[in-house]
Amino acid sequence: MMLHIPEVLNKQQVAELRQQIQQASVWVNGIQSAGQQAQQIKNNLQIDVHSDVYPSISHCVLNALQQNLLLRSAALPQHILSPMFNCYQSQGNYGNHVDNAIQYSTKTGQMIRTDVSITVFLSEPDEYEGGELVIEDTYGSHEVKLDAGDAIVYPATSLHRVEPVTQGSRIAAFTWIQSMVKDDWQRTMLFNLDMTIIKLRQQLGDTEEVVSLTSHYHNLLRQWGNL
Structure with a gap:
């Protein structure tokens, strides 16, 4: 990216x-x-x-x-x-x-x-x-x-x-x-997801769906992160 x-x-x-x-x-x-x-x-x-x-x-x-x-x-x-x-x-x-x-x-x-x-x-x-x-x-x-x-x-x-x-x-x-994430494609996916979550939170607040997306983001970071 x-x-x-x-x-x-x-x-x-x-x-x-x-x-x-x-x-x-x-x-x-x-x-x-x-x-x-x-x-x-x-x-x-x-x-x-x-x-x-x-x-x-x-x-x-x-x-x-x-x-x-x-x-x-x-x-x-x-x-x-x-x-x-x-x-x-x-x-x-x-x-x-x-x-x-x-x-x-x-x-x-x-x-x-x-x-x-x-x-x-x-x-x-x-x-x-x-x-x-x-x-x-x-x-x-x-x-x-x-x-x-x-x-x-x-x-x-x-x-x-x-x-x-x-x-x-x-x-x-x-x-x-x-x-923390070695792969560029994975970093790009996480970045796009993070930007989407931020926009949705601004528009909708912390709805159940937004919280679910946030959970997906952090679980992917746990899966792909290398610490």
């Missing part, structure tokens, strides 16, 4: 993050965090995770993700990795790739499985040309270029790329989630 989540960060939060990033000026070559294969197709900059500014800006984005109800319903997070930050400019791009299946969590000191990928845009669309995130799935290619503060959530198994930025700079935060 690919899902656009608006206003994960509000405009003030985006402005404050951008100001901290600009003042710190701690970009390093993105190749440093890439595997051998990705090094051949990755051309961007990333915030140095050992810099003084990284903990505070990463925590800001992580906190916003953890509190977002739509993200929690869609991804069913068991663990969210500390967000990182990238910048594409001067023809910077990232060719077709699939994210690593396993990532190291500095928070827990353990390896986690990456089920869901997230990009939170920090640049407005009119600040740069090109730079579309292109995600491939069974229905074709989907170009994503969102307002600053908005996020795109999609399966980490997806083939995707970032098109060259021909003018301006594209700044974004990105991270991965290990979900």
